[in-house]
Amino acid sequence: MLTFILRRVLSGLVLIVVITIISYTLLYLGSGNIARQILGQNASEELVAQKAAELGLDRPLIVQFWTWATSALTGDFGRSWFNGQLVSVQLGSRLAVTLSLVIGAIILTAIFSVILGILAARRGGAVDGTVQFFSILGFAIPGFLIALFLVLVFAINLHWFKATGYIPFTTSVTGWLSSVTLPIIALAIGGIATISQQVRGSVLDGLSRDYVRTLRSRGLSSNRVVYKHVLRNAGGPALALLAVQFIGMIGGAVIVEQIFALPGIGSLTVTATAAGDIPIVMGIVVVTAIIAVVVNLLIDLAQAALNPKVRLS
Amino acid sequence: MTAVEVPTAIPTPASRTDHLLRRLLRNPLAVISLLFLALVVLIAIIGPFIAPYNPNPANLQSILEPPSPEHLLGTDTAGRDVFSRLLVATQITVAAAALAVVTAMIFGVVTGLIAGYYQGWFDNVASWVTSLVMALPAIVILLAARAVLGPSVWISMFIFGVVLAPAYFRLVYTMVSSVRTELYVDAARVSGLSDLRIIGRHVLSVVRAPIIIQTAIVAIIAIAIQSGLEFLGLGDPAIPTWGGMLQDAFTKIYVAPILMLWPSLAIALTSIALMLLANAMRDVLERTVVVRRKRRRAVTTRTGSVAAVTTAASVTDLGDEVDIVTLEGEPIRHDDDEQASARSADVILRVKDLRVGYGQSDGSTTEVVHGVSLDIRKGEVHGLIGESGSGKSQTAFAVLGLLPKGGSVTGGSIEYEGIRLENGSDADYRGIRGRRIAYIPQEPMSNLDQSFTIGSQLTEPLRVGLGMSKAEARDKALSLLERVGIPNPVRTFKAYPFEVSGGMAQRVLIAGAVSTDPDLIIADEPTTALDVTVQAEVLDLLRDLQAERHMAMLLVTHNFGVVADLCDRVTVMQSGLFVETGPVRAIFQRPEHPYTKSLLAAILDEGPARPPLAPAGTAPQGANS
Numbered sequence: 003m004l005t006f007i008l009r010r011v012l013s014g015l016v017l018i019v020v021i022t023i024i025s026y027t028l029l030y031l032g033s034g035n036i037a038r039q040i041l042g043q044n045a046s047e048e049l050v051a052q053k054a055a056e057l058g059l060d061r062p063l064i065v066q067f068w069t070w071a072t073s074a075l076t077g078d079f080g081r082s083w084f085n086g087q088l089v090s091v092q093l094g095s096r097l098a099v100t101l102s103l104v105i106g107a108i109i110l111t112a113i114f115s116v117i118l119g120i121l122a123a124r125r126g127g128a129v130d131g132t133v134q135f136f137s138i139l140g141f142a143i144p145g146f147l148i149a150l151f152l153v154l155v156f157a158i159n160l161h162w163f164k165a166t167g168y169i170p171f172t173t174s175v176t177g178w179l180s181s182v183t184l185p186i187i188a189l190a191i192g193g194i195a196t197i198s199q200q201v202r203g204s205v206l207d208g209l210s211r212d213y214v215r216t217l218r219s220r221g222l223s224s225n226r227v228v229y230k231h232v233l234r235n236a237g238g239p240a241l242a243l244l245a246v247q248f249i250g251m252i253g254g255a256v257i258v259e260q261i262f263a264l265p266g267i268g269s270l271t272v273t274a275t276a277a278g279d280i281p282i283v284m285g286i287v288v289v290t291a292i293i294a295v296v297v298n299l300l301i302d303l304a305q306a307a308l309n310p311k312v313r314l315s
Numbered sequence: 316m317t318a319v320e321v322p323t324a325i326p327t328p329a330s331r332t333d334h335l336l337r338r339l340l341r342n343p344l345a346v347i348s349l350l351f352l353a354l355v356v357l358i359a360i361i362g363p364f365i366a367p368y369n370p371n372p373a374n375l376q377s378i379l380e381p382p383s384p385e386h387l388l389g390t391d392t393a394g395r396d397v398f399s400r401l402l403v404a405t406q407i408t409v410a411a412a413a414l415a416v417v418t419a420m421i422f423g424v425v426t427g428l429i430a431g432y433y434q435g436w437f438d439n440v441a442s443w444v445t446s447l448v449m450a451l452p453a454i455v456i457l458l459a460a461r462a463v464l465g466p467s468v469w470i471s472m473f474i475f476g477v478v479l480a481p482a483y484f485r486l487v488y489t490m491v492s493s494v495r496t497e498l499y500v501d502a503a504r505v506s507g508l509s510d511l512r513i514i515g516r517h518v519l520s521v522v523r524a525p526i527i528i529q530t531a532i533v534a535i536i537a538i539a540i541q542s543g544l545e546f547l548g549l550g551d552p553a554i555p556t557w558g559g560m561l562q563d564a565f566t567k568i569y570v571a572p573i574l575m576l577w578p579s580l581a582i583a584l585t586s587i588a589l590m591l592l593a594n595a596m597r598d599v600l601e602r603t604v605v606v607r608r609k610r611r612r613a614v615t616t617r618t619g620s621v622a623a624v625t626t627a628a629s630v631t632d633l634g635d636e637v638d639i640v641t642l643e644g645e646p647i648r649h650d651d652d653e654q655a656s657a658r659s660a661d662v663i664l665r666v667k668d669l670r671v672g673y674g675q676s677d678g679s680t681t682e683v684v685h686g687v688s689l690d691i692r693k694g695e696v697h698g699l700i701g702e703s704g705s706g707k708s709q710t711a712f713a714v715l716g717l718l719p720k721g722g723s724v725t726g727g728s729i730e731y732e733g734i735r736l737e738n739g740s741d742a743d744y745r746g747i748r749g750r751r752i753a754y755i756p757q758e759p760m761s762n763l764d765q766s767f768t769i770g771s772q773l774t775e776p777l778r779v780g781l782g783m784s785k786a787e788a789r790d791k792a793l794s795l796l797e798r799v800g801i802p803n804p805v806r807t808f809k810a811y812p813f814e815v816s817g818g819m820a821q822r823v824l825i826a827g828a829v830s831t832d833p834d835l836i837i838a839d840e841p842t843t844a845l846d847v848t849v850q851a852e853v854l855d856l857l858r859d860l861q862a863e864r865h866m867a868m869l870l871v872t873h874n875f876g877v878v879a880d881l882c883d884r885v886t887v888m889q890s891g892l893f894v895e896t897g898p899v900r901a902i903f904q905r906p907e908h909p910y911t912k913s914l915l916a917a918i919l920d921e922g923p924a925r926p927p928l929a930p931a932g933t934a935p936q937g938a939n940s
Contacts, residue, residue, distance in 0.1 A: 017446065017447065017450055020447060021447065021450060021451065025459065028459075028460075028463065029459065029462070029463055032463035032464065033462075033463055138587070138590050138591065138594060139587065141535075141590060142535055142583070142586040142587045142589065142590035143582075143583045143586060143587070144538075144539035144542060144543065144582060144586065145539075146539075146542075146543055146546060147579050147582060147583055150561070150565065150568075150575060150579065151579075153568070154568065154572055154575070158568065158569065158572070209720065210719065210720065211761065212756060212758060212761040212762045213761065213762050213763055213764045213765075215712075215717050215754075215756070215762075216754065216756050216762040216763070216824065216827075217764065217772070217775075217776075218717055218748070218749075219715055219717060219748060219749060219753065219754035219756075219828075220748075220749040220753070220754075220775075220776040220780070220827060220828075220830075220831075221744075221745075221748055221749020221750055221776050221779070221780040221831070222749070222775065222776055222779060222780075223741050224741055226779065231764050231766070231767070234766050234767075235764070235765075235766055246449070249449065249450070249451070249452050250452060252452045252455070253452025253453055253454035253455060254452075254454075256452075256454050256455070256458070256543075256547070257454070257543045257546060257547060260546075260547055261565070271455065271458050272458070272547050272548075272549065274462065275458040275459070275461055275462045275549060276548075276549065278462050278463075279462075280462065280463075283458070283459050283462045286455065286459075287451065287455065287459055290451055290452065290455050291450050291451060294449075294450040294451065295450065298450075308766065309766055310765070310766060310768075310811045311765065311811075311813065314811070
């Protein structure tokens with residue numbers, strides 16, 4: 003078990019390092035004369051050279067990377083080129099918003115996928131048909147279209163929720179709920195559509211397994227066998243998909259945050275991208291990669307808890 | 316991001332593809348989707364030529380006009396004709412999505428074919444690159460690229476194609492790895508075809524249909540991401556796209572929400588059409604497989620003369636050439652001899668005219684058991700013998716109330732000590748199944764849940780059903796494990812099923828079955844899946860347990876050796892009907908039905924471990940008290 007965890011942590015670390023090196027190289031090599039871009043076309047050559055020296059851009063790339071990486075290890079990802087703020091400070095406050103959206107959406111996805119998947123698999127017929135129908139819609143229609151629809155109907159027309167803006171959880175719980183409910187639903191629908199299908203398939207497969215018949219032959223109720231045994235065995239593939247969805251939802255949040263004007267990583271990404279603020283983009287890439295690695299590690303641990311074959315290998 | 320499971324490993328021969336297309340065209344949803352997609356592609360090609368206005372120059376005199384004869388869909392925030400922009404945007408959006416799809420396909424399919432066919436180090440590299448790409452959301456990658464490379468739709472979509480390539484790679488890779496070991500690929504290799512020819516002819520033809528499905532899904536994702544980028548305002552503002560139009564409309568969501576409708580509809584309908592098409596294709600692919608499987612089973616379950624013909628054919632395989640006729644109606648009955656009547660006369664299980672059928676998708680029912688009657692008396696071991704597909708297991712499952720999905724008792728009755736059980740619910744079986752009637756399955760490994768320890772599976776019914784405490788259940792389970800001959804009960808108790816041998820697992824299942832001191836055990840071929848030496852041990856164990864606990868047993872088997880070894884009575888089943896029934900000795904000495912005779916002859920040919928007649932005369936009496 004310990005070697006299993008160590009191996010996963012190690013491969014995660016390698017992944018982060020590789021992503022960091024590749025992104026740093028591409029971002030900094032691809033950006034051309036950065037000092038010139040920052041100062042504009044009218045700045046004099048001396049001023050540009052001075053700016054480049056100030057940002058450390060006149061040194062070889064590998065030296066720049068080393069400086070950046072060593073301070074990144076202490077949590078310092080450098081400063082924005084345009085407003086001089088610390089990247090880590092900008093990221094920190096926004097990360098909480100984005101993560102609360104994504105984690106909320108993942109919890110919603112997990113709950114509803116299991117409920118709908120089991121319902122569709124066990125009831126069959128019209129229930130199954132309805133779940134399948136909405137899955138097709140939920141999978142096919144992009145999340146931001148769903149978000150736009152939700153804003154239009156529930157915020158602008160019905161005034162049930164806030165259309166834009168964010169109220170921190172610490173300021174007002176109901177205000178926070180009002181500002182995050184619609185974005186969370188918009189993010190979750192695609193995930194529910196995908197994972198409920200996976201759960202449905204696994205449960206159908208599980209129900210036809212021999213051990214289900216044998217457990218029932220020993221007097222256990224159908225419900226007990228489904229919720230304890232079939233669901234546990236269906237958990238593995240569904241969890242793997244949940245990890246993929248989590249990463250996908252961080253991407254989805256970029257657009258959804260823009261629609262609801264939420265101050266998360268997404269809106270920061272968009273402004274930094276539009277301006278070409280490479281240190282911030284770099285910080286976002288690294289933080290996202292770290293989140294991805296952590297999520298995958300957690301899912302691996304959950305897999306090991308569910309499945310003794312994984313644990314004992 | 317690309318979490319889509321396409322049904323893989325359905326090696327469909329090449330000739331089937333045209334066939335698939337024809338089937339697809341029979342599905343109305345698929346036809347509508349195809350027509351809609353054709354329309355979208357048509358507009359993408361001719362859109363700019365039929366657009367009534369130039370989509371780009373702003374006209375500040377006519378901002379946000381409602382639909383009118385001049386402007387069919389009105390004008391947007393810069394006074395541009397929405398209809399014209401929609402037509403032109405279709406071209407850009409479709410072309411952009413197509414670029415991503417084609418890029419992904421070329422990279423993914425080529426690398427998948429190579430990695431799947433040659434495997435080796437290429438494998439590891441490819442899976443590493445995949446996890447690298449999967450670690451970042453696509454949109455973050457695209458935004459990072461855009462920060463460096465500028466707002467070009469085409470560069471973005473090319474990069475996105477590379478990011479999407481794993482979707483094809485994994486699909487092609489799994490299918491190719493399964494195909495390359497197929498015998499016909501070996502044969503092609505031996506006959507001297509070059510690798511390129513083999514990949515082209517045998518492997519590509521297999522992956523073609525799943526690739527089309529995957530392409531529909533990848534196209535959905537490409538449209539979503541492309542529109543998303545444009546919606547964020549990060550596209551090229553000079554080029555109209557669906558996402559760009561949506562962004563323009565979003566800025567006026569309070570004033571003119573209707574403007575969002577047209578690009579939204581374009582994106583949503585195109586995506587839904589692609590999805591429906593993918594689904595329809597998947598259905599067609601899956602149904603081809605189902606039909607093939609069903610056909611094989613139907614041969615052995617169909618009633619009447621057809622069944623007689625087909626079973627006659629398979630009995631001939633046993634090395635006997637008797638002309639066999641299936642008779643509808645009463646089986647041949649042998650009178651009890653003293654050995655059989657020595658048992659108590661109390662009948663505990665009475666099955667009358669039992670019929671079992673399976674509902675088909677077209678609403679009809681396929682009957683697999685055609686009205687059989689059977690009495691089992693207290694303490695009696697009753698063999699039910701017949702070849703596979705004769706309906707023995709179906710009869711047993713019907714008694715347990717555990718028929719597979721779709722199956723039900725369509726006629727007759729099942730009575731356990733006066734309680735009617737046919738088609739019973741969980742409530743009807745409460746206190747009976749798992750308490751008075753127990754079950755020993757055929758294949759030990761698949762009948763244990765691999766995710767729970769043996770101990771937890773043994774004790775769960777004891778605690779739930781009998782209300783034992785954890786410690787009581789554990790003690791009981793350990794003593795049972797010891798009783799069924801497991802050398803180290805404590806270790807086995809803690810072990811997972813995959814950590815023990817098949818013979819051990821079968822002993823565990825037997826321990827589970829007898830744990831509640833049942834009156835009747837239904838054993839479905841309890842030794843078939845075991846090694847020959849283990850078979851004999853398990854049979855001995857069953858005989859001892861039966862004698863010790865005076866349990867009745869319905870022993871389903873296809874082996875007359877087992878019948879001779881254990882049973883008091885035997886019923887011979889063929890094609891869903893009982894053909895002969897009576898005491899074991901009578902059946903062995905005076906078989907009357909030709910099918911019984913052929914089965915008896917077959918065991919002599921097979922040369923079983925035990926001669927059929929000797930144990931019949933000796934072993935069962937040993938069990939008498």
